[in-house]
Amino acid sequence: MAALALVSTFCPDRVGLVSGITGHLFELGINLRDATFASLGTGAEFSAVCELPDTVTVEEVEASLSAQPELAGAQVKVTPFDFDPVPGPQAFVTHRVEVSGGDQPGLVARLSEIFTQFEANIVRLDAQTLPDRAGERYSLRFSVSIPPERVDTCLAAVANTAEALSLNCRTEAL
Template structure:
């Protein structure tokens, strides 16, 4: 059986970061499973569940990544992945929801509470402060798994909350 590892990096954002990391992992014979990348301010975060060949240890992967020029000044961590790598039913995205407008402190907490109330699981979350003609615009994108029996009421609650806060709300059923 192939060993699984979680590869996590955090460093200054730069062009070629994803290709540098993933190309290096490929050269080591590592297969990527679930992976994410995000620019966070002027930093960037990459995480991936990886299948390591039997001949490679997590320590060797971490050492080789740390030596990469593209990961200069990076925090690199490689640890054994002990969870089941096959996503469960709560990871199946059924809806995408985007809420945007002026920044509202507590908005992520408020919307995530609505999802919890309707037994919906947040699979992905992306929040950004974006430049806008009027100053700044806050944009939230959720990919969620909502049980079919709660979908209509959950989406209505999210839309009502957005309307109450004078925010735009778009939903997409998959």
């Protein structure tokens, strides 16, 4: 099996980041496994579990990525990945939950506690402050793995919490 590495970058957001990073990794013979990209304010973060060919070290990947023009001024970190790269059953997304409305301090903590209470695993989380006609709208999107026997009560608890906070809630079973 190929060596595994976690490639992480953080830099100012700009057009061409994903193609620059992934194109360079491809040129090095690196295969991407799980990967994420997000704009965070005016910054951007890319992370990926990568399969390195035997001829490439984590140090070489870090040095070569750091030299890429798209990553000028970036924080680049490449480290060995010691976890199993094959997702377990808790990484299988069963539902998407979106909660939106006015920003509520502690909202992410409150909703994530509900998921924990019902033994639901958060697989992905995306939170954004978005402009709208009334000023700003906060949008949270959770991709979760909920045990089948807890789906109804878990989603009801999330919906009730959103309603109590005057937020919109939408769920989707996958």
